[in-house]
Amino acid sequence: MKTYDAIVVGAGHNGLTTAAFLARAGLDVVCVEKNDYIGGAAVSRQLYKDWWYSNCSYVCSLLRPEIYRALELHRHGLQVTPYGGSLTFMQNGDYFGSYHDHEVAYREMARFSRRDADAYKTYSADTMRQCRFIRDFLLRTAPDPASFKPKDLRGLMDIGRRFLEMGEDRMYETIRFWTMSVAEYLDEYFETDVIKAAMSGSGIIGTALGIHSPGTAYVLLHHKMGDVDGNVGTWGFARGGMGAVSKSIAGAFQAAGGELRTEAGCDKIIVKNGKVTGVGLENGEEIRARVVVSAMDVKRTFLNCMDRSDLPEKFYRRVENFKIRGSSGKLNIALDGLPTFPAIPKGSTLLHSDMHFIDSMERMERAYDDWKAGTWSKDPYVDMLIPTLNDPTMAPPGKHFMSCFVQYCPHKLEGRDWTEEDKQAFANTVIDQIANYSPDFKDLILHMEVRTPADIEAEIGITEGNIFHGELTMDQLLFNRPVPGYAQYRSPVAGLYLCGSSTHPGGGVMAAPGANAAREILLDLKRPNTVPDNFGDD
Amino acid sequence: MTERFDAIVIGAGHNGLVCATLLAKARKRVLVLEANEQVGGAAVTRDFAEGFSVSTCAHLLYQLQPAVSKELGIEPRLAANDLATIALDTSGQHVRLAGDDVSGVGGADRTSYREFRKRMTRFADLLNGHLNAAPPRLGTSDRKDIFKLAKLGFDIRRLGxxxxxxxxxxxxxxxYDELDERFESDLLKGALALDAVLGTHLGPRSPNTLMTYLYRLAGNHGRLSVPEGGMGDLTGMLAQAARTAGATVRVAKPVRRIVVNNGRVTGVETEDGESFESLTVISNADPKRTVLELVGARHVETGFAQRINRLRASGNAAKLHLALEGLPAIKGLEDADYGQRLVIAPDEHYVERAFNPAKYGEYSPEPVAEITFPSVHDPSLAPDGKHVLSATLQYTPYSLRSGWDGGARTAFLERVMKTLALYMPDLEGQIVARELLTPVDIEREFHITGGHWHHVELSLDQFMFVRPVSGAAQYAMPLDGLYLCGAGTHPGGGVSGAPGRNAARTILSREKSR
Amino acid sequence: MTDKDKVPSGRDEVPLARDKVPLARDKVPLARDKVPQGRLQTPFYPKLKRVDTLDKWHEWKGYTAADALYCEDMEYFAIRNATAVFDLTPMTKYRITGPDACDYLDRLVTRDMHKVAPGRVAYAVWCDDQGQVIDDGTIFHLRDGEYRLCSQERHLAWLEASAIGFDVTIRHETEEVAALAVQGPTSFSVLDKLGLDGLGDLKPFGLTHFDFEGAELMISRTGFTGDLGYELWIEPAKAEALWDALFEAGKLHGIRAIGTNALEMARIEAGFMAAYHEFLPADETVRTGRSRSPLELGLDWLVDFKKPNFNGRRALAEERRRGSAWRLVKLDIEGNKPAHNAYIFAKPKNNKSEIGFITSAHWSPVCKQNIALGTVRMPHGKPGDTVWVEIYYQREMHWNRMMAAAKVVDKPFWFPKRRSATPPGPY
Incomplete structure (x- = not known):
């Protein structure tokens, strides 16, 4: 029986990234995927006629340009188009839009508060400073503060040096930034409720925290640190939907000689004498390899696919305590035409932007209270987009695809499983919220896919369907992600690695965990590094 | 002719008195000016009904730093020591936490609790080592700062x-997560969750609440005592120590303003028009009151004034005092246990639910409570055979949307009585008199902006290097001659004396290095 | 204002979704944009458009502003030889009033505002607590206790934060005031013809009020050209009439409208600094060390340490003790190749590292000098020092490089006597 150099479990964007970099180093790599399609949560799926749904992730900003370039993803069909702006519908019939043009954006903000409009530049600069601080660490392995290895000490010194370079005052501001809530952070700059509400969404997307929870200012950063073509904070559409990202990485992987197997779900990671030897598939087949890399989340990897006895007990318990919480759901909708939004100016670019329906901080936070009580938000935070306005490939001409990211939505309802009725009621909550601002919306719905965290878990395999493979709280970031002492992509089992979003620097279609894991694996195998360095911000 | 002092301390709260005493012991001529008739600030004992008196704000002593009592040479008189915490259960199946042990829970929880205590007290000790000194400044080339930072790093490394x-x-x-990972018992989780959030604007699910829990354990591992004669007895003792050391302590002397001349502090002026001169003025008042009202923002720079202005300092804890004919019946509670600390926090979700409305400027319809009957230990607080109930209640936001002056007070009190009645069905009949102090009342009576018991919210973004605000975490304010020594400074609130002591030491060492 | 256009204040209580408020969709037809898209036009735009032949415009704080209107050189010489008219309406303006207005401004800026009497104008810089310049601008003491602050950038957030503890009102009034710079040797003669009695007595940095067709016309003897000149401030409704009157009066004095490029040349000759060139507003800098203090910008004379408190005082006092990191220099460079974007070196050869860079540069037609402003690390750049500038210039596609000697000069390159003569002569 053939022994591969490496098996990568899970053909999501991170798994494929690791696989591609390993294959480029000349390794014999197979990537196994349980579904009959690849992409994990970065997929475009044809679930209704000629409509293609980005049915999990739906926009792209975090994808590291270094990886894009190194893997020559443009050759494999990837094209990312920036889009701008966001819009918040207000209950009084007004709206707050954020425009691409600086001056128009200024005027719009000044319509609510001139002070806020003026404060925005300072807010931007302060946030950008934090972005620059963190961006440098994305394509690096987090140093272990408990280690005395020269590499870790160097890494720590490097963080220290960059911190010191900020100067005394900005060091304090950085400490505060990392520990405060997004609501408090925004309060320091803005006075207008709707402006704060519009900006606070980025502080909670994907997390089981509310805008008032300390630590959410960092989550805001997690959504701002990406870039499209060097424009930090900009988001873009992948032409053809998010599946284009995974497809192009898969293309790079296959071009480097890698083997891709779908409908090959991993049942078990096989360990012999403390060393990994391969993977047992759900169909009973066994594949051997010297290295196994799991792109699955940390809980699924260690709790579902391994024997407890193969792992140190303390490690096992820490994995159990790792927090992956289902907090968001999705509605993917095929539309017969473009819905009208009477509040939006005709022909406005705002129609192309992210649309939101919560106009106050209180409503944002109350949405979270519902989740804490074990139910979906009755007045949810919805991040709604119509990608077909920018991308003609996702629906027939004149027809549209609408993506609604919905928060909060729990993995279980007050401890019990979701029923079909629950799902329908959840969907209705969202549809009603949108229909409040678009009278013809309901009539245009041709097909709809409702995805609760439980559905995402069942289909993609992510524990609780959490988009980040684990909460982005301080106790689960950097050297703590996923587990202190094992934050460098290695596991307690020799030859077994992690490369998914449960590892540093976390979730989002970033591919950085996959690339970082590949670097560490190649280092252990004493193979030349194929993973690019940070471009670096100057 | 105005009188001159080496240092003037504004406010005879416990921190102000500690600071004044230490300065006086260093042969400084110190004047302490207290606005109220009584010394002690928020740590006082006063009558609230005829014949009944109570520790008005803080009613339990657990954080007093040993170094403070030692250096001041005071020995607090304690009516009771090592109180247990009893998490009340409506059906009488209470859970009792005493020291490192817990009873009324399963065996697994007992073991877990011991482990938990062991780790938490160890971390609290680590923290404590850094609460008793001014936090270092970052990025300076000062050897002391670098040494302190290195020590912090070393202390953490030394944990293994x-x-x-x-x-x-x-x-x-x-x-919340830590409790969920460890424990089964709802009451146990509820009680510990309450400990973590008391005095803050946080719920158990809010990140940072493990730090606030550790803060509670710092100093004495959370060991609870009841001072004899109430908290006022302790502060009375501190005032005596200050006087013995040579400080002048004057009550009913509210300060109107801190006098600034030519860019530096030169003294204070009292409400009654009297002036006192000193080139060192130390304010035990909260940072907002000190900077924005007593000094005036115009005497500091914009960035600093702005940081002070946006400090989060809205209190959420109310105090309830009941004068009772006798002790209420509590199902399943032994007579001897009436003297313990009783808490109403049936589970961690309950605590979180109590917190929710506070985010929107509403009080908790089902509040959490920390209850003591101090008269059980100290009969001097009530007429013969009668008793006093003293309870801290949460959450009662300072900025109540409806305001506290209308019907809200009565409505809230009704909710409280309803909650208490679940555990003490005959309580209502025992009540002779009652007093509710909301954060607004606390602000009014003790001049604490927002009525917050930590003066400013205790949260990681207002902790240590950045408490109260960045650039002013070492007691000296960016106005020559002005210092803070209250709970708004490092390390924070609670009757610990640490801010007062740290401030005094900072002032003395600055003088030495000059 | 129709109900539909009413701008809601963000502070209004908005009912919650739960309250099931009737939604606007029932009543409101498809909305128009709430804010104008694209560039705005100043009240003088129709006039500028009439004289414009080049169609070269740029955006200035949301407004359309001319780079040049018909010929950059002629426009420049209008400043130095006759009268140039420049539309400065897009400048940000704030009205500051109230009993504490003077104290407030005094704490805000580095200079002593108590010395600025009504009817006087003060050039000022303001800093953050770290002593880094947020912006510079002019403060007009319009009447007792009433001021106008005029600056390049917008600062309401900072101005309001600075107002904590002061009894002042700060109002943004950019759109409410149309403004023209009327600059050049014949500018007084032009204005005199308008029949503005007593204008001749107005000293530099003085201001005075006139009546113009029933509206109040404020004239200050200020400008950004370093020449004799005035700035005119009036309500927008009277803007075009003022323009017409001005051009009628100036017909025989060579009056011309000009664009930004000509003004930029004059500004460098006068040695004036500009935001985004010589400094970056401190509240917008991301990287540590990219902002500048007034001391580093050579504005020591504007920093009054005798004042007990002002923003940045503590940091600046510390900087004065410790020494500054940077120095803004005026350079007289050999040759005639403008030193745009050039590095500055201490020596002509074997340089390991640069000591600074050029921030503004051009060939001065009036001085016949190759001039520049630059920022260099201390202790370099003392007046009289020679530094070396690495100039790249392109001739017919090919690039050339030269190291040019540059002398650090103390005084502005251009400072004619007429600039301060009172009364101004009839040039």
């Missing part, structure tokens, strides 16, 4: 690899 990892993981975490 595994404990260090745990420390760095836990410090930003919420208590």
């Amino acid at each position: 690899r595994e404990e260090m990892q745990e420390f760095l993981r836990l410090i930003g975490m919420n208590i």
Whole structure:
């Protein structure tokens, strides 16, 4: 029986990234995927006629340009188009839009508060400073503060040096930034409720925290640190939907000689004498390899696919305590035409932007209270987009695809499983919220896919369907992600690695965990590094 | 002719008195000016009904730093020591936490609790080492700062690899998850969750609540005592120590303003028009009151004034005092246990639910409570055979949307009585008199802006290097001659004396290095 | 204002979704944009458009502003030889009033505002607590206790934060005031013809009020050209009439409208600094060390340490003790190749590292000098020092490089006597 150099479990964007970099180093790599399609949560799926749904992730900003370039993803069909702006519908019939043009954006903000409009530049600069601080660490392995290895000490010194370079005052501001809530952070700059509400969404997307929870200012950063073509904070559409990202990485992987197997779900990671030897598939087949890399989340990897006895007990318990919480759901909708939004100016670019329906901080936070009580938000935070306005490939001409990211939505309802009725009621909550601002919306719905965290878990395999493979709280970031002492992509089992979003620097279609894991694996195998360095911000 | 002093301390709260005493012991001529008739600030004992008196704000002593009592040469008189915490259960199946042990829970929880205590007290000790000194400034080339920072790093490393990892993981975490990971018993989780959030604007699910829990344990591992004669007895003792050391303590002398001349502090002026001169003025008042009202923002720079102005300092804790004919019946509670600390926090979700409305400027319809009957230990607080109930209640936001002056007070009190009645069905009949102090009342009576018991919210973004605000965490304010020594400074509130002591030491060492 | 256009204040209580408020969709037809898209036009735009032949415009704080209107050189010489008219309406303006207005401004800026009497104008810089310049601008003491602050950038957030503890009102009034710079040797003669009695007595940095067709016309003897000149401030409704009157009066004095490029040349000759060139507003800098203090910008004379408190005082006092990191220099460079974007070196050869860079440069037609402003690390760049500038210039596609000697000069390159003569002569 053939022994591969490496098996990568899970053909999501991170798994494929690791696989591609390993294959480029000349390794014999197979990537196994349980579904009959690849992409994990970065997929475009044809679930209704000629409509293609980005049915999990739906926009792209975090994808590291270094990886894009190194893997020559443009050759494999990837094209990312920036889009701008966001819009918040207000209950009084007004709206707050954020425009691409600086001056128009200024005027719009000044319509609510001139002070806020003026404060925005300072807010931007302060946030950008934090972005620059963190961006440098994305394509690096987090140093272990408990280690005395020269590499870790160097890494720590490097963080220290960059911190010191900020100067005394900005060091304090950085400490505060990392520990405060997004609501408090925004309060320091803005006075207008709707402006704060519009900006606070980025502080909670994907997390089981509310805008008032300390630590959410960092989550805001997690959504701002990406870039499209060097424009930090900009988001873009992948032409053809998010599946284009995974497809192009898969293309790079296959071009480097890698083997891709779908409908090959991993049942078990096989360990012999403390060393990994391969993977047992759900169909009973066994594949051997010297290295196994799991792109699955940390809980699924260690709790579902391994024997407890193969792992140190303390490690096992820490994995159990790792927090992956289902907090968001999705509605993917095929539309017969473009819905009208009477509040939006005709022909406005705002129609192309992210649309939101919560106009106050209180409503944002109350949405979270519902989740804490074990139910979906009755007045949810919805991040709604119509990608077909920018991308003609996702629906027939004149027809549209609408993506609604919905928060909060729990993995279980007050401890019990979701029923079909629950799902329908959840969907209705969202549809009603949108229909409040678009009278013809309901009539245009041709097909709809409702995805609760439980559905995402069942289909993609992510524990609780959490988009980040684990909460982005301080106790689960950097050297703590996923587990202190094992934050460098290695596991307690020799030859077994992690490369998914449960590892540093976390979730989002970033591919950085996959690339970082590949670097560490190649280092252990004493193979030349194929993973690019940070471009670096100057 | 105005009188001249080496230092003037504004406010005879416990921190102000500690600071004044230490300065006086260093042969400084010190004047303490207290606005109220009584010394002690918020740590006082006063009548609230005829024949009944109570510790008005803080009613339990657990944080007093040993170094403070030692250096001041005071020995607090304690009516009771090592109180247990009893998490009340409506059906009488109470859970009792005493020291490192817990009873009324399953065996697994007992073991877990011991482990938990062991780790938490160890981390609290680590923290404590850094609460008793001014936090270092970052990025300076000052050897003292670098040494302190290195010591912090070294202390964390010294925990050992595994404990260090745990420390760095836990410090930003919420208590809720940690409790969920460890314990089964709802009452146990509820009681510990309450400990973590008392006095803050946080719920157990809020990140940072593990740090606030550790803060509570710092100093004495959370060991609870009841001072004899109430908290006022302790502060009376501190005032005596200050006087003995040579400080002048004057009550009913509210300060109107801190006098600034030519860019530096030169003294204070009282409401009655009297002036006192000093080139060192130390304010035990909260930072907002000190900077924005007593000094005036115009005498400091914009960035600093703005940081002070946006400090989060809205209190959420109310105090309830009941004068009782006798002790209420509590199902399943032994007579001897009436003297313990009783808490109403049936589970961690309950605590979180109590917190929710506070975010929107509403009080908790089902509040959490920390209850003591101090008269059980100290009969001097009530007429013969009668008793006093003293309870801290949460959450009662200072900025109540409806305001506290209308019907809200009565409505809230009704909710409280309803909650208490679940555990003490005959309580209503025992009541002779009652007093509710909301944060607004606390502000009014003790001049604490927002009525917050930590003066400013205790949260990681207002902690240590950045408490009260960045650039002013070492007691000296960016106005020559002005210092803070109250709970708004490092390390924070609670009757610990640490801010007062740290401030005094900072002032003395600055003088030496000059 | 129709109901539909009413701008809601963000502070209004908005009912919650739960309250099931009737939604606007029932009543409101498809909305128009709430804010104008694209560039705005100043009240003088129709006039500028009439004289414009080049169609070269740029955006200035949301407004359309001319780079040049018909010929950059002629426009420049209008400043130095006759009268140039420049539309400065897009400048940000704030009205500051109230009993504490003077104290407030005094704490805000580095200079002593108590010395600025009504009817006087003060050039000022303001800093953050770290002593880094947020912006510079002019403060007009319009009447007792009433001021106008005029600056390049917008600062309401900072101005309001600075107002904590002061009894002042700060109002943004950019759109409410149309403004023209009327600059050049014949500018007084032009204005005199308008029949503005007593204008001749107005000293530099003085201001005075006139009546113009029933509206109040404020004239200050200020400008950004370093020449004799005035700035005119009036309500927008009277803007075009003022323009017409001005051009009628100036017909025989060579009056011309000009664009930004000509003004930029004059500004460098006068040695004036500009935001985004010589400094970056401190509240917008991301990288540490990219902002500048007034001391580093050579504005020591504007920093009054005798004042007990002002923003940045503590940091600046510390900087004065410790020494500054940077120095803004005026350079007279050999040759005639403008030193745009050039590095500055201490020596002509074997340089390991640069000591600074050029921030503004051009060939001065009036001085016949190759001039520049630059920022260099201390202790370099003392007046009289020679530094070396690495100039790249392109001739017919090919690039050339030269190291040019540059002398650090103390005084502005251009400072004619007429600039301060009172009364101004009839040039």
